[in-house]
Amino acid sequence: MxxxxxxxxxxxxxxxxxxxxxxxxxxxxxxxxxxxxxxxxxxxxxxxxxxxxxxxxxxxxxxxxxxxxxxxxxxxFPEPNLMGRTAVEKGTIEMWERRAYDECLIGTAEVFRNSHPDFVDRGLPGTTAKVPQIPALIERGKGRVARYYQKIEAQLAEQEWVAGSRFSVADITTLCAMDFAIAVGMPIPPECPSTARWHDQVNARPTAKLSV
Amino acid sequence: MxxxxxxxxxxxxxxxxxxxxxxxxxxxxxxxxxxxxxxxxxxxxxxxxxxxxxxxxxxxxxxxxxxxxxxxxxxxFPEPNLMGRTAVEKGTIEMWERRAYDECLIGTAEVFRNSHPDFVDRGLPGTTAKVPQIPALIERGKGRVARYYQKIEAQLAEQEWVAGSRFSVADITTLCAMDFAIAVGMPIPPECPSTARWHDQVNARPTAKLSV
CATH class of the missing domain: 3.40.30.10 (Glutaredoxin)
Structure with a gap:
């Protein structure tokens, strides 16, 4: 492979x-x-x-x-299971996984691609067509990530992991998206202590370091 | 439910x-x-x-x-299976499903939300925050959908259904995204005969009509 x-x-x-x-x-x-x-x-x-x-x-x-x-x-390779076993668990994990992607990862990508000098005329991936940067997406992306932080904070104040009581692929996407946001200048806000607690917890997994 | x-x-x-x-x-x-x-x-x-x-x-x-x-x-309700049985089939269906969503559906949503008078200051869903429309996204969205049509045409020239030889959730997302694009003024281009053939074929399913 x-x-x-x-x-x-x-x-x-x-x-x-x-x-x-x-x-x-x-x-x-x-x-x-x-x-x-x-x-x-x-x-x-x-x-x-x-x-x-x-x-x-x-x-x-x-x-x-x-x-x-x-x-x-x-x-x-079904074990350890990372995508859920029951119908509700599968649905819940996928819901939170998609949110991390659509809101945090794409929001950050909007900030990154529309501001980075190496991405002039490359506003979208997957094409050689000229796609101009759109400066207004920088602000929009920042707002999107800020709202995501509020949303995930509310969830992590109630749950140990992103999709509930156990680690799943939703934590993986959330970590990768959030570390991207942090690298692009949008750190975990001080008013999100549960998110910071979760971030420490997921970063303590060996795979978090080994995957960087 | x-x-x-x-x-x-x-x-x-x-x-x-x-x-x-x-x-x-x-x-x-x-x-x-x-x-x-x-x-x-x-x-x-x-x-x-x-x-x-x-x-x-x-x-x-x-x-x-x-x-x-x-x-x-x-x-x-596992049958009829719509998300794949083998690892390769599951991966392939999800790949094409995500493409239809990210490229055709989101591309069209960019055109729709950033041009429709009812969506002034509602450029993104899921929030009551003021998110201004960004007119430049209309052009960007149109380009995205145009490139998606080229991509899906190449696939449907080789395959009967979006993800291969049988109907799957990838066809459902593609139909719903494409019908949205059509409604927003981006019809199937004349240079995409295989896409038109597929669109007729999927529209002939009773569920296509019953789901509108």
Whole structure:
């Protein structure tokens, strides 16, 4: 197996941490980012979808999208379970996983891509078309992340882990998204002590360090 | 069970069509959209996340996010299978489902929310905070949908259904996203005959009509 990877990208870290939580070795890693934080041209030929991560199985199947790759691993290696066992648990984990992605990760990506000098005319991933940066998305993204912090604080004040009483893929996506937000200048606000408690707790897992 | 619903919203249609494909009756439907295409104030109390759809189970659990609700139904009512059986199939279906959501549905939502007069200062869902419309997102969204049409055309020229040789939830999300794009003025381009063939084929399913 091979994982086409950009080491800094939170979507790639989601997969690496998931695999490590399964107590598996990481697949062979191929870095596909070259100079100027651009995908290497040959990657567009391997994978016209032109996004990371992408997993190539030993049988040659290609699967993109972080959660789709995690789903593949969950099915092949069911234990430890990270995506839920019962219907309610599966639904609840997926709900919180999607929120971390849509609100925190995408909100941060809006700030990052629309402000970073290496992303001029690359406002969206997955295309060589010119997509201008939109400065108004920086403010909008910041607001989105700030609201997410409030939301996850309310949840973590009641629950030990993001989706309830046990660690799941929802914690993985939340950690990767939140560490991205922190790196982009949006730290956990002081009025979110439960979030800080959870962040320490999840960071104490060996996989949190090993996946960076 | 009760489904908190906005009949026009593509995310709600995804759930309704999924349930109908399972050959189940729809849950009780509660419309939560009032005047000016705004959520009714009492819904914010029922569900502070303030987005649709949301499923309330007979046991009182609340699950938001369309795919999380579908996952709940898939687990409770496994047949007909709509999310894949093998690891590769599950991964492939989820990959195409996410693409339809991220690229076609969100791209269209960017066009819709940033141009519709009822959405002034409501550029993002799920909050009462003032989120200004960003006119530049209209063009960006149109480009995103145009590129998605190219991508899905290449896939449907090779495959009968979105994720391969059989109907899946990836077709449901793609149909709901594409019909939203069409409603917002982005029809299937003439250079996408395989997409048009697929659209006719999926629209011929009774659930396509019954879910509108």
């Amino acid at each position: 091979k994982l086409y990877n950009w080491q800094f990208a939170p979507n790639c870290r989601r997969v690496r941490m998931f695999v490590l939580e399964k107590k598996l070795d990481l697949p062979a890693i191929e870095e596909v980012i070259g100079s100027g934080l651009r995908l290497k041209p040959e990657y567009f030929e391997t994978w016209p979808h032109a996004m990371v991560p992408m997993l190539e199985t030993d049988e040659g199947q290609q699967i993109g999208e972080a959660m789709a790759i995690c789903r593949y691993f969950e099915e092949r | 009760k489904l908190y619903n906005w009949q026009f919203a593509p995310n709600c249609r995804r759930v309704r069509m999924f349930v109908l494909e399972k050959k189940l009756d729809l849950p009780a439907i509660e419309e939560v959209i009032g005047s000016g295409l705004r959520l009714k104030p009492e819904y914010f109390e029922t569900w502070p996340h303030a987005m649709v759809p949301m499923l309330e189970t007979d046991e009182g659990q609340q699950i938001g996010e369309a795919m999380a609700i579908c996952r709940y139904f898939e687990e409770r």
